Structure formats: structure tokens, C-alpha cells
Amino acid sequence: MGNPKAFITIPRKEAGYRPVLERVTDFEEVEQALSQEERKVQASRCMDCGIPFCHWACPLGNRMPEWQDMIYKGKWKEGVEILHETNNFPDFTGRVCPAPCEKSCVLALHEAPVTIRENEASVTEIAFLEGMIKARPPRHRTGKKVAVVGSGPAGLAIAQQLNRKGHAVTVFEKDKSPGGLLRYGIPNFKLDKKVIDRRLRQLEEEGIVFRTSTEIGKDISGAEVMSRFDAVCLAVGAGKPRDISPTGRELEGIYFAMDFLSQQNQLILGEPLTHTGKISARDKHVLVIGGGDTGSDCVGTSIRQGAAKVTQIEILPKPPVGKNSSTPWPHSYPNVLKTSSSHDEGCERRWLLNTIEFKGENGTVKEAVVEEINWQKAENGRLTMVGTGKTETIRADIVFLALGFVHPIHEGLLDELGVVYDVRGNVAVDRESRSSVANVFATGDAVMGASLVVKAIASGRKVAECVHQMLTEEKD
Incomplete structure (x- = not known):
């Protein structure tokens, strides 16, 4: 902690938005950015509390005090690496997360929490601009194949985690382009789709295969998917509107x-x-x-x-x-x-x-x-x-x-795979996120109902561990 008094002497400063009369004429992102020096100053406001409620409130368990300190010291690469240890896509959450971390920041008692969400977006942007974020393909392959159905935040997270474990991952997406809710549900003025595309390029370079415009039960049968893959992960979201x-x-x-x-x-x-x-x-x-x-x-x-x-x-x-x-x-x-x-x-x-x-x-x-x-x-x-x-x-x-939304849009998918869903229409799973069908798992909104992008990523990471454990046990 480089500046223990910054939270007293330095006020919270947000980047703010582009002028109204300018931004309503286009669909470009509305949020502006602070300079690197201003961002370092804002990061210095983190008090490194004895009990970091920000860490506790984050569904991903991001270690805010650690990477805030890295930003304050200008160690952008170290900062984004700490972020990536718990969050696959801080460039997404840095734009669209409601920031429960900030709501739990001790400085929120004075309505001036650390600008955690903006800092998260900024450190990721700097890391991309300076070439710090690169593809990390696995050194060895396990020979196991995993199908991920759905390419929203949960699907992308589980795909990246399992691919980095060495499993061959194919992502099936019924829409023309990957991204799910991120691409088709969130307006460009909040999340520019170029931000998604650069992450997809990284995932492809790491070895993940995307099969778009492919609907299970229509373009490929559930039986074929089950026969070709050692595990299937359902990340179809909760798109049925109320x-x-x-x-x-x-x-x-x-x-x-x-x-x-x-x-x-x-x-x-x-x-x-x-x-x-x-x-x-x-x-x-x-x-x-x-x-x-x-x-x-x-x-x-x-x-x-x-x-x-x-x-x-x-x-x-x-x-x-x-x-x-x-x-x-x-x-x-x-x-x-x-x-x-x-x-x-x-x-x-x-x-x-x-x-x-x-x-x-x-x-x-x-x-x-x-x-x-x-x-x-x-x-x-x-x-x-x-x-x-x-x-x-x-x-x-x-x-x-x-x-809001009530449950996944099944469109015959769950029936095609023989998967049981509960009275709310969500996929029924056990504690290991397994569905009623062997080797079929479910994650994200398809299980918990419509929720936050940050929770979907957290769910994807958790289920990836369950799938990896199952595949590892089978190999042994």
C-alpha cells in the first residue's frame, strides 16, 4: 500500500460521459476515460482494508486491494495479471458490472468508494493497447473433448478455463456471431462489440473452436453431440422474457x-x-x-x-x-x-x-x-x-x-438431450453442476435464472472445475 492517506486527501473522480447532444447521435460507448496518471491517483485511494469487503462482495472474488496497488505503482502488467487470475474478462465487467465491490467498499459509507469498475476497465484497455494480453494455448492436450452450448459470458468463461486445462473445446452458438447477451442484448453504447471480438480472437488463438449458426436439435442432433464429446456444458442463458x-x-x-x-x-x-x-x-x-x-x-x-x-x-x-x-x-x-x-x-x-x-x-x-x-x-x-x-x-x-426473464428458451434443446429442468424452467443440477444426464453440466443463467454478467463468469469458472475433475477422474 503505497499511499495510506490518499483516501483522505484525494476525492473520488469518475471519468464521466460524453456530452449528451453528442452521444445521442451515435451508438458509440458513452463512457469517457481518465488519463493513466489520473487513474493511478484514483487507484491510490484504496485503503487495503483489514477486511476487504470489496473482495467479499465480488462474485468472482477479485482481489481489489492487490491490483489497485499495482495500478497506483504503474505496474499495469502485474495489475491485469492479478485480475485475470480470478476474472477471464475484466474488459466486459469493467463496462457493464453494477460493481457490488464498490457498494461494499468502506469508502461507500461516505458515498465515495474507490472507482473499482472504471479502474478495471482502464487497466485492461492499457494492457490490450500495449500488447500485455496474449493468447495462452495449453502446452499439452488431454485427448478429452468438451462441447459448450452457448457463447455468452458463462459459456466463454467455461470454454477458456477448460481449454487451458488441455481439453479440446468446441462452442456451439445458434446465432450468427458468438457473444450471447454481451453481443445481442447489451447496447453498443455500453459495450462496443469490438471489445468482444478481440477476446474471441484470443480464445480462437488459444485453440477454442466456435460453430455459429448451429442449433442443437436442428442443425446437429443431441445424440451426435453426446457421442462426439466427453462432456457437454449447457450455457444457454435465461432468455425467456416475462x-x-x-x-x-x-x-x-x-x-x-x-x-x-x-x-x-x-x-x-x-x-x-x-x-x-x-x-x-x-x-x-x-x-x-x-x-x-x-x-x-x-x-x-x-x-x-x-x-x-x-x-x-x-x-x-x-x-x-x-x-x-x-x-x-x-x-x-x-x-x-x-x-x-x-x-x-x-x-x-x-x-x-x-x-x-x-x-x-x-x-x-x-x-x-x-x-x-x-x-x-x-x-x-x-x-x-x-x-x-x-x-x-x-x-x-x-x-x-x-x-426480466423467467427461464431459458428451451426450443427443444433440453428435451433433445433428455435433460430435466425444474419447476422454474431452469436446468436442474446437483452440487457438482451435473444435470440429470451423465456428463452433461449446466452453468450461468440457465441454472440460476437471469442474473449479472459477473455472476455468469463466476459460474462458468466454477463449473469448469467440476467438468475438469470429472474428465481427470475418467482418464485416471
Whole structure:
């Protein structure tokens, strides 16, 4: 720890975003970067606490104090190497992670935690620019073959970990390009796809084979996959969107958020559109139902497409600003108001509204009727939604449902492989992440439901160890 008083003398400084009037005209990343010297100064604020809650809160167990110290000392290579010991893709998490590490930082008590997420992105960028990150193919091959189904963050993590153990890994992806949620779900203004592509080049140089536009059960049978590979790892995500059923739900112009977001990414990539018909917010009054990150992404994308107005509604109460006594540090992720870069670009946000009806003209949605609600605690302690009877009509030329996801989109895959899934629709696994079928494992959102990119990577790394142990035992 080079500067034990920096957290007292140096204030938190964020890189900030590009000017609003500039960034809404394109889909380039909105976040700016500090200089290397400024980044070193920010890293010096890490106190190297006796109990590093940041390390405890990180699903990957990243050792923040160690690599912060390396950044402070200008040892970028050592810093990124420490990061890579626990995180395969800090360039992804450095951009899209909600940073539970920062929420648990001791300095968060004063609402000025170390800029861990930004530091993570910066040290990785410097490492790539200066050629510090290179392919690490295994020296020896074990003769074992592994199929990974799905190329999102969990699939890529398990593929890299198993490949580096010497196993031959083939990744099957039903879409045209690898990346899963990273490529098709997260807007470019948060994660430029060039960031994904350079990692994919590294993985290919390490020996991983990618078979895109290949769907198990359609382009290749489950029986063939099972016969050709010693282990199969399911990393298919949790892409089944949650729906609602107000009167008028069948009207045209009401879309799931991911259909909208993935299509915009396909347009930028120049790929064929998987959704029938172009979904455009241009010159329309947009209603986004759902107040989370996916809803925020719909807001930013609608604004860039030229929406006339964007309204985002949420069924839950408006969180407090700054601190929330009901989610105390460091045990709980703070439930506080989150204002994203997209919200700053122009959006009306409303809370405690439940959609009860859609109205339309000529079969196309034009309005949404919403009711103000309250949440009351029932005798069993659970919160119950109670309508107030007060309704309101919101103009809605187009509606995006950003209500989260319920389980994997099976599309016959699990039945094709004979894999059992639980009542929630997620793949059922034991403690070693094995499914009901021998040598078939599952990881990421397919098991735990929709979650964070950082948790998916952590899950992939964990399951890779289980698969490696099984393959090693078979070899012995």
C-alpha cells in the first residue's frame, strides 16, 4: 500500500460521459476515460482494508486491494495479471458490472468508494493497447473433448478455463456471431462489440473452436453431440422474457425489450434480422414498462432512434437517493435510485404504476391505461400490491416490456438431450453442476435464472472445475 492517506486527501473522480447532444447521435460507448496518471491517483485511494469487503462482495472474488496497488505503482502488467487470475474478462465487467465491490467498499459509507469498475476497465484497455494480453494455448492436450452450448459470458468463461486445462473445446452458438447477451442484448453504447471480438480472437488463438449458426436439435442432433464429446456444458442463458396480460396485450406495437435491443445490435453489425419486421421508435411516444437496466437500455436506444418522447414506468416504489437504511452496508446491495446515462438523455420516469389495459387503433397500440398502486405487508409478512382505483392514460405508440426473464428458451434443446429442468424452467443440477444426464453440466443463467454478467463468469469458472475433475477422474 503505497499511499495510506490518499483516501483522505484525494476525492473520488469518475471519468464521466460524453456530452449528451453528442452521444445521442451515435451508438458509440458513452463512457469517457481518465488519463493513466489520473487513474493511478484514483487507484491510490484504496485503503487495503483489514477486511476487504470489496473482495467479499465480488462474485468472482477479485482481489481489489492487490491490483489497485499495482495500478497506483504503474505496474499495469502485474495489475491485469492479478485480475485475470480470478476474472477471464475484466474488459466486459469493467463496462457493464453494477460493481457490488464498490457498494461494499468502506469508502461507500461516505458515498465515495474507490472507482473499482472504471479502474478495471482502464487497466485492461492499457494492457490490450500495449500488447500485455496474449493468447495462452495449453502446452499439452488431454485427448478429452468438451462441447459448450452457448457463447455468452458463462459459456466463454467455461470454454477458456477448460481449454487451458488441455481439453479440446468446441462452442456451439445458434446465432450468427458468438457473444450471447454481451453481443445481442447489451447496447453498443455500453459495450462496443469490438471489445468482444478481440477476446474471441484470443480464445480462437488459444485453440477454442466456435460453430455459429448451429442449433442443437436442428442443425446437429443431441445424440451426435453426446457421442462426439466427453462432456457437454449447457450455457444457454435465461432468455425467456416475462410477460404481462392486460386487456389489449395482443395489439401490434408491443414488443419484448430484448427483441428491440437485439435487432438494433443486428442492424449495427449488418446481420440479418431475426425478428420479423423492423422495430423503430422514430417519431413515436415510447412507453418502457420496467425500471431495471434492460428498461434503461430501451430508453437509450429509443432516444438514439429519434423517439418523440420516452416514458419509463415501474411497479415498485421509487428508491431513496444516496442511502437506504433497509439495505445497510455492507451486507446488502443498496436499493437506491439509479440514474443511468440513458436517463440523463431525456426520459420521464414514473413509479408505483401497474399497467391494466392497452388501447389501440386499427389493431395497433396507441395508449396504455395504468393504475396507481401501493404495497402493503400481509399477515405472512409478504408485500401485496393494492390498487388505489386512480387510473391514468399514457400515450404509447410503441411499448417495450422490460420485465426480466423467467427461464431459458428451451426450443427443444433440453428435451433433445433428455435433460430435466425444474419447476422454474431452469436446468436442474446437483452440487457438482451435473444435470440429470451423465456428463452433461449446466452453468450461468440457465441454472440460476437471469442474473449479472459477473455472476455468469463466476459460474462458468466454477463449473469448469467440476467438468475438469470429472474428465481427470475418467482418464485416471
